[in-house]
Structure formats: structure tokens, C-alpha cells
Amino acid sequence: MSVFTFVPAACVFGSLWTDWQRIFAHTKPVRAIDFMICLPAHGAVIGAWFGAWPMPLDWERPWQEWPICVSYGAITGYLVAMVASISFVFVRGGRQHVKPD
């Protein structure tokens, strides 16, 4: 979990409080790298949140054990958001390219 959210952000922003706040409290990414960190991080958190739902059901499947669903949820959310963020970056990048022309 923290690999998906905390580590990339820490690598890029270091100890800059403003950036941390901008990304995680306001969800207002500006640069491309912001997108690459912000969206997957939120995706992982939300994915994990949804991943926790099947746990209390009494289907008695082996994958209903504690960390498994949540991890899968987090990974799925992360991947989806990663794709989304890449596409966002491309779209924005395209627009920025178009504008100067």
C-alpha cells in the first residue's frame, strides 16, 4: 500500500509540505509527474477500500483471508489509475503541443 502511495510521492516531493497538501488533500495535480503520482495513489486507496467489502461474507473461499482481497483491490485500483493517468498525461501533452503551434 505504502509502496503505491507514499514512496513515489516521497521520492518526488521530498519534504515539501505544500506539494503533499496539494496532491493529497486538494487533488489538484498540475504537472505530468503530479498526475503520475496522484491518480495511482488515489486509485490504490480507493481500490483497497472496495477490496475490503467481500471479506465478511461467508462464502468460505480461501481468498477471503485478511490481506488478500485488499491487496488485490489496491493493485487493481493502482493499475487502472496508472493507465488513466498515462492517458491523461498524453491528452494534456497533446494539448500543450498543439497550443504553441
Added chain:
Amino acid sequence: MSSSITCSRLTIYSIAAILLQITGLSLFVLGFFPFKPPLSGVSGPESFRSPLCGSVEDRNERALPPDQLRSLYQEISSIPRSFDRLILMVIDGLPAEFVLGKDDQPASKDLMEAMPYTQSLLTNGMAIGYHAKAAPPTVTMPRLKAMVSGAIGGFLDVAFNFNTQAFLDDNLLGQFLSIGWKMVMHGDETWLKLFPGLFTRHDGVSSFYVKDTVGVDHNVSRHLRDELNRDDWNILILHYLGLDHVGHIGGRNSFLMAPKLTEMDEVIKMIHLSTIEPQENDQGRTLLMVVSDHGMTENGNHGGSSFEETDSLALFIGLRANVSDYALATHNTAYQVDIAPTLALLYGVPIPKNNVGVLIEEIFDSLTDDQKLRALELNSWQLLRLLQTQLPGLSCGNFSCDGFSYDHSSGINTCSGSVENLHCCLFFNAAVLHNSWKSNNVSRSNCRDDYSSTVAAYYDFLRTASEWLSHKATDKPVDLLAFGVTAMLLSCLILLSLLFLLCKEAYLKEKQCLSELNTSMHNWHLDETFILVVIIILVISMGSSSMVEEEQYIWHFVTSTLYLVLLRKAIQFLQAGMVQSKLNVIKENNRRSYFQISSIIVLLISRRILRGWHQGGVNWTHLPDISNWLEQAGSDHIKSIQLVSGILLISLSLFALSPLRSKRKFVLVLGFICFASGLLVLIHIMKFQGHIFAASNYGAILMAQIIYAVLGISTTGTLIVSPWLMPVRISETCSSNIMSNSVTTDIQNKSVLAGLRDSAYVIGWAYMSCCCLLQLLLQQPINSMPIVLLFVQILASMLYYSSGGPHRKQWVEVAALYYLGMAGHFGLGNSNSLATIDVAGAYIGVSSHSTLLSGILMFIITFASPILALFSMVMYISLKDTSYLVIAQNADSGYLLKMMVSFPCLVPLGLNSILLTAYTIILLLMRNHLFVWSVFSPKYLYVCATTACVYLGVTVVAATGSYTCLVFALRKKLQRSI
């Protein structure tokens, strides 16, 4: 458009909605939980004749005197009566596991050693034991009814368990009375309430004083020797309550359990040696039946439908046929309702009319084959009669009474098709086989084979019919249900539309007043959306049985997420402060945000601890949690934790009182009262709790009563006095000025508001701290820390709200408080099964048995957390900064009242009505679900109780608000007139 509704109209509408809801709810409950589906009337001699032949009933037979009736029964039943006397020994709450073991394993060694005589009886084949599966709800009265009548009662019997009334349906004891037998009863007085005037001698003991484990049983056993020497009774009922009480106090593994079992064993030994052993002749034979009405969970509670609770015992001692094998004698299963037809046939009386049980085969082993088949036939006739009344279409048409003209081969067909056809066909199979056996029996050919196939066919029919009858969801009056649901939907809609109007009005007002503030509040915020999402999630999750069982996870999950969302929002505001310049206002803002963040973090941490305290739920209760760990650590640790939490609670509440600036003396008095009552509670805990035997003595009761009185008087005193004492500060200076000046009026309004808020704060504080102290006294020792945590949570959220300013919407905050209350409800170890209700606590400070008092205490214990959250609304009113709303308005007291009270009252009502209505509809949809009686119905009872709790809380909040407002309006008038 007139967007504002006046206070009085709002009140009228909401009261109308509440009344509508209550009506709808009661109609639905009456319709859904069938009160009594049973047949009235008593089985008479006609039960020995086939139901299919319209034999003329002889009216005179019923009017026969007992002796003749007895011989008539004897004659037409053609089964010799096996016994003349019955000793029914009921051991309340004894799980069959304790005696017979579980899953082909014998009972654990120390339990076997605790009952040496019973075990030796089982080993020698003198006794045969059954795991008699009891139907939920596993509480005493419905189970006794099931045993004597063979019928499975309605679910609402639980509600009447504490208000027993005479049992009027056909039952064994009534049948015995009609043949002139004398009955004697010693033990639980439930029997006396069920059958008033039936017993020739009796000594009833109350089952409601749970802490007493010795006296209740001594009161039964002291009569035993005398009764055994007499011979003027035919039925002797002994109902021992001690074992159930031991379970309630200490659970299955209580150290009192083994001595109690030994005591029971001694009783069995005494009865066996004195009555059954000596009689070798065939006259006056006595049967000793040891039964239990229900089992118990690990914690010693009961009421639900788990194996541990439904596994009750039926032990027959003194049968003629001996069972040779120990395994055969112990590994049988039956249903609790099977006891009634078995006893009826053994004693030659008609089977009670509403019986759905099936006779237990092995008990009749001493009879001849012919007689056994006759017994089966009688039971089948009785069930067929019952089926005929439940299924009007069941006529089983082409059946001729005299002479069975079917030949053998056509009779045996595989049965399928509609319910009617299935039952008819199975019955015919059995009847045809029986007849062919009868004819064959004369010629004595291959009789063994025929016999066993006939028995199998009978059991086929009996089991199918019995299952169908007991599972049949009895006819539900559709119009009643529909009307109930519509009424609930309507009231829900009214409440929601009121809420919507209020929100709109508040929003308009805010826009009007705070137009200079930032415009971002017009957006739909994440937390507001989330509150709505939570409701949807809850409604959806209630449709799944496992989610209902494990509801605590949902509440914990959702509440934590909600507060994380709020935390994120608080951080956002902090950021807004940092970016801008270093104005003083911004610094102030930042300080506030830090304040908010820290209070939310405190709240989340305490939430997490509370979550870990009880595992809760049904499926994962065995996982370790803090309470288990503490219990293993020993009672000294628990006691010290209790002390610490008591001290913490007192200091916290004193701390909460400290920010009040005005009227120091009054505040000091209040603080002293709180301190004193806290000390009293602590002394009570130190002195009396933990010692099982000391808890029932006079001092403890007196002490608890004193505490109740002190808490009650101080709360009402605060409520009455504080609005009069709180100063209306500026008005003294103002009153000398010109009264008509609008500015002065404004200031005066504000000062009135300040006074109002102060007094509301004091009242809210008094409510909360008194409530907490009371809970500290009542709850189980292990729950004392969670109470403190709950208090901390609510205080933290109060801090958070008080520093919030006008940015947040009121309904969000009230809803968050409500969620906190519900999450805390499960945090205290409650679940949606009736088994987790703490019965022992409801007798603290109650000297004599009183259903009402104990019921109220039980309600207070179970719904501690929602009640606390709702009471905290009073304090919340005082903290919410609403002064800006008054500025533009010339506030009369009605407007003020509406502004203060409307949201804290309407939001819980609205939320609860959504949940109630949704769950009602879900219950209706799930009426054929397998778990409807074991999972969904108890949950519905909880939902109803929560509704009652919300009504209570809202009434208190509204009453407090209106009283305070009234007093201040009065004071204003008085000051003006001076």
C-alpha cells in the same frame, strides 16, 4: 415561494410522521410475526379415529368424568399405557453436549466426572439420551410451550417471555388433567404462570434474579424427599434454574459449572434410587425424563439459533427396553417438539392438536410391532388433521374408510407434485403398507420386512409433514403488511421532505448572511456525498445474511472512512491558510485547523481501540480480541482497568465542564455532584462487583439505588435549574438604554443566545456524564473502558464541531454523530443476535423481580452508545455557532427553537426511518429465506428497538430545547417588564 416553515408546523408534521411510522411498524409487526397460528380446542377421543372417515363424533364422550375418559382412551388407543407416573426434571440451559458429548465424541472428562451417576446409567443402558434440537428463539417460555404442546410458537413469544401469560392451547398437561391426574411442580414459576391453578402443590421460584445460583435450586430440592415418599401425584415437574444462572454469570466454563452438574447428578441419583430402581413389578411404573429447555453459548447467553444454544437435552431414564451400547444411548438426535407426541403416546392420552413433532422410535421398543405401528398411525392422523387445517385443499379424496381396496403394488409410488399431493401420497403409502401388514400379520408371513418398510413409510410421511408444518411461514395477512409498509414509506417521505426543506432554507439563509464568505460551500462536498453513500451501502448490505451477522464491520469501516474524509477536509483548510498571507485571521484559522485535525486523530485512535475490544459478530468470535485477552489475564486486571476508566471518566467530565466561564459557583456545585456520584460508582465497583455471591446482598442493592437516585436527581435538577441561572449577560446594561433601538435588540438577542447556549451546554454535559456513570455501573466490567472511549470520541467530535465555524453543514455533523453512536453500539460487543444481550446487568439494584424495571435497565445497557450519542446532541446544539443566523432576523423564541433543535432531531429520525423502512421491505422480500427466523428477524427486533431509542433521544432533545427556550423567553419578558 415560502421556503420557511414555521416552528409549530414543523413540529406538527414531524409528530404526524412519527405517529404514522409507529402505526405502520406495529401493523407490520403484527402481520409479519404471526402471533398464534394454532388451532383452538383440545384433542379428544376423535384423535384415535382416522381423520379421513367422517366418523360421527360422539359429543357425550367429551363430557365423561376423568376416570371413564381414561379407560376410554385406553380402550380405543389399543396401546397399553407404559407408565403411570412421570417425573419431568427440567434443567434450565443445560447443553446436551455436557452429558452426551458432541460429534461422536463423549463429553469432556471433567464434565463426565461431574455427573458420575448419569454417565453410569447411560453406560449400563438404563437411560437413553437425545440431542433434542430446540427451535429458536431459545428462551425458556417458548421452549416450555414447545415441549408440552409440540408446537413451534411465533417469534413474538420472546417479547412475552418476560410477561408470561396462561397457555390456553391444547397441551400435555391439560390432557393429563382431563384424565384426572394430579400434578406437582417445584421450580421456575414460569410454569405457574403458564398453567395457573393446574398444580395441586407447587413452590415457584423466580427466574429473574440471575445472580442467585444456590437458592433457586435449594428451593426445589428441599421438597424432593418429601414428594418422592408420597404417592398422591402422577406428574412431578422439577425445574432447576441454577445452571442457567451459572451460565449467565460465568459462561460455559465457569468454575461453578462442575459443582452444579454434580448437584444435578445427585438429584437424578436420588430419584432413580428411590422410585425407579425398586419397582420391578409392572404396576405404578415411573419414568424419569431429564430435559433442558435450551443450551447456552460460550458466554452462557442464549436466545439465538447457533448449535450451542439449540442443543438441548432429552434423557429418558427407566424405560423397559435396555439399550446395550453406550454409543447408541448417546448419539441420537431428535427435535424438542418430538417430546410431546412421545409422552402422549406413552401415557395413552391424545396427542395435542398443534403438535408438529414425531414420536421417537426407540422409546417404544418395548411394545409389540402391532402397537408400535398403531402409535405411528395415531401420530400420522394427528399430523394429517393439522395439515388439513393448514391446507384446505388437502382432502385426499378417493380414500375409502372401511376396507382398503388398494392392492399392494399400486400403493407404493414415488411421491412428487404439489404439497397437497405429496403429503396425501406419502400418507397413503404408509396406510396401505400398514393395512397389508395387518392382513399379512394374520398369516404370519415375511412380517419383519413388511414391518420395517411400513415404519419407514410412516416416518417418511411424518418427517415430511412435520418439516413442512414447522417451516411453513404461516399465512401473512397481506393487507396488513401492505398498509404497514405504506405507512412507513409515507412517514419516511414526510421526514425526508421536511429535512430537504430545512436544508434548503438553511442554505438560502447562509447565502443571504454569508455572501461575503467564500463561494465554495455551494458545491456538493465529498463528506456530504459520502453520508448519502453510507446510507445506500447500509441498505444494500442489510440484504445479505452474512452482512447482517457481521454488521459491526460495516459500521466501523464506514465511520472510520467518514472521519478520514473529514480529516482530509480539515487538512484542506489548513492548506488554504498556509498559502495566503500572514494575516492574524489566517493564523487563527490555522490554529483552528490543527485543533480539528488533532481531535479527529484522537477520535480515530479511540475508534480503533474500541474496534479491537470486542470481536463481535457471529462467525469470527473465536478470534482473539482485547476483552478475551483481559479475561484471560484475570479479574484483578479487569478491576484495575475498571478503576482507571472510572477515574478517567470523572476527570474527563470535569475537564469538559471547565471551559464554562459564567456562574462559577453553579458549575462548581455541578462538578462536585459529578465527582461525588463518580466516587459512589467506584466504591460500588470496588466493593461489590466481581464477587458473585456478594452482588445480591442488601448493601449492594441499596448502594446501586442510591446511585440511581443521585444521578437522576442531579440530571433533572440541572435541567430545571440551569436555564434560570445562566446569565443573560449584556441585558443589564442594555435595559437601561433605549429599548426600541434595533441594534440593542440585536445585541440582546445575541446575549440571550449566549445564555441559551451556556445552559444547553451544561444540560448536555449533565446528560452525558450521568449517562456514562450509569453505564459504568451497569455494563459488564470488561466494558468499562469502551464506555470511556465512547465518551472520548463524543467529546472529541464536540471539539471538532465547535471549532468548525459555519463552513460545515449541520446535517452532516449530526449524521456523523449518529453514525458514531451506531458504530459504538457494536463496539460495546453487541451484535444482531439476541444472545449478546447482557441479562445479568439488568438486575443491579433491583431488589425484587420487576419486569418493567429490568426491561428498562436492559434497554439502557444494550443501547448505551446510541443513547449517549443522541444525548450529546444537546451539547452539540450549544456548540454549533449559529449566531450569524440571528443577526438579520428578529428572533422570536419559536424561530430560535426551530433553528436549534430541528436538525439534531430530524436527521436521526430521517436516517432511522430510511433504515427501518428499507429493512422492513428487505424482511418482506426475504420471508422465504433459510435464515429468516435466525438472522433477519432478530435483526428486525434490534431495528425496532433502535427506532424506540431514537424516539426517546429525540424527545429528550426536543423537550430540553423547548424548555430552555421557553424559560429564556419568559426571562426576557420579565426583564422587559421591569
